[in-house]
Amino acid sequence: MSSQAWINLAYLVASMLFIVAFKLMTGPRTAVRGNYLGAAGMAIALLAACFEPNVQETLAARGGWPLVLVALAAVIGAAIGATMAIRYPMTGMPQMVALLNGFGGAASTLVAGAELWNATATAREAASPLPAWTQFAIATALTGLIGAVTFWGSLVAFGKLEELPQFKKAWTDPNRHWINLGLGLGTLLLLWGVCANPSSNLLFWALVIVGSVLGCTLTMPIGGADMPVVICLLNSYSGLAAAAAGFVIDNSVLVIAGSLVGASGLILTAIMCQAMNRSLVGVLFGGLGTTTAANADDVYAGKVKSASAEEIAMVLEGADRVVIVPGYGLAVAQAQHAVRELANALEKRGTTVEYAIHPVAGRMPGHMNVLLAEADIPYEKLREMDDINPTFPETDVAIVIGANDVVNPAARTDPKSPIAGMPILDVDKARTVVVVKRSLSPGFAGIPNPLFAADNTLMYFADGKKAILDLTSALEKG
Amino acid sequence: MITASLPLLIADTAAAVDPAATFIRLLTVFLLAMWVGFEVITKVPQRLHTPLTSGSNAISGITAVGAIVVAATVAAAGYRFGNLLGLLAVVLAMVNVAGGFVVTHRMLEMFQPKKK
Secondary structure, three states: OOOHHHHHHHHHHHHHHHHHHHHHHHHHHHHHHHHHHHHHHHHHHEEEEEEEHHHHHHHHOOEEEEHHHHHHHHHHHHHHHHHHHOOOOOHHHHHHHHHHHHHHHHHHHHHHHHHHHHHHHHHHHHOOOOOOOHHHHHHHHHHHHHHHHHHHHHHHHHHHHHOOHHHHOOOOOOHHHHHHHHHHHHHHHHHHHHHHOOHHHHHHHHHHHHHHHHHHHHOOOOOOHHHHHHHHHHHHHHHHHHHHHHHOOOOOHHHHHHHHHHHHHHHHHHHHHHHHHHHHHHHHHHHOOOOOOOOOOHHOOOOOOOHHHHHHHHHHOOOOOEEEEEEEEEEHOHHHHHHHHHHHHHHHHOOOEEEOOOOOOOOOOOOOHHHHHHOOOOHHHHEEEEHHHHHHOOEEEEEOOOOOHHHHOHHHHHHOOOOOOOOOOOHHHHOOOEEEEOOOOOOOOOOOOOOHOOEEEEEEEHHOOOOOOHHHHHHOOO | HHHHHHHOOOOOOOOOHHHHHHHHHHHHHHHHHHHHHHHHOOOOOHHHHHHHHHHHHHHHHHHHHHHHHHOOOOEEEOOOHHHHHHHHHHHHHHHHHHHHHHHHHHHHHHHOOOOE
């Protein structure tokens, strides 16, 4: 067997390991093994790359140094990545994932740029320009573009999730659609240019720059609760960029791994959109309309009941079944450990405690699950929306912590509401609803929540963490 | 004639491969892998969506393979700017790979039942 055949076999093994890794992601226990297998597949693919004929020719001609440099670069990168991954707090997972994702996209762009640079240099020496509209030219252009959009889009997403002051306000310039349209047209023109004239490095980097700006302007208007969709979409892009890079260098393992990731991101994007009852186009270009929303004063006027920790503790004392509904506010207040304490106190009294997780609660898919898992809350108690919704009528107390739009009954009752038709957690059907919230300020959708004014709702105005701690001590005293 | 001037671009060592045939072969791989991805990933439960995102994120660092090849393929004329870009790509892709797998592992560890 030729050495190329062995390399291809190694790539095949790596690809199979990636597929098995995804397959094992179906359960928390098997997923650990899946992650190891994925890493093993990656190691095999990276080793095999060192035996590619081009690399071996270089080694034969120049000795080991080129590969030593590569190994050094790889070790530096891996050390940075691992340090970031170990040091970053668990509550910052959404921005951490966004950042790593961006690096993957940037790497793909650089691979395409590097291939093009060296290819044009070789072509110049041979005095024959690169042929137009080849797979190489088209794939190089696409890789450069998708990678650039991924990198800058991810950086903006990181800035938003990290709540850097520059990104506090979503960019809502009324002309942004025209700007994006202009940038989009410029992108298409440059794409055509690179494909038609691949010998020009200048055109390629111009495409990368315009793609970078587009990555920023497409992500900047999107904020808050729509972030999970953006994260999934960028994740998908980074995979597609890697797949496109596979077309550049004619390498099947890049194509396979890239398309697996592309598919994964697309599925998650679809799931997130579905959970908000919004179209992808709406999320990317819409922004929520707020004109039809009911007036906050009409909804709340004189009907909101505020309660103290002691009063709520009394209600909880008589409860057999309590459901906790976490939202992004829980992550902000870092109240996951406090919630665990409260649940412990309730369970000691014989109360059943479960958690209702809305698919888009938080800032990335599955955000709440990770947050509560960090506080050692067993995952069997974290229940998905469709599973727990029928049980709310038999629930004595539902405690909503830092969630708003995902428990807004207007989605069910008011067809004119901007969130009409969005699947929600039916907490209003519980006997008593306790809402822990700092104020009556609206959620991401910018609309009032009739739940706060409902007869069976008690509002507890306080910071999430302090509120839960006070509630726990009131319960333990009582 | 034209393809012969691009020895570095064509991974297949077999000479005179029809470029359209190469494209169709890769397109086949791409579409089938997408299909497998859809089938496998729709079965991942909601509570594992964050580890799924970070794990797939790590796998998208596969572009490191391309980065290694382009960085370590030095022309007879010597190092070019492209090799430098390739080295930078190796660093970035490895941040993605190592960071992704480690962070996924950290998360999945939290999902394990604790022995008390």
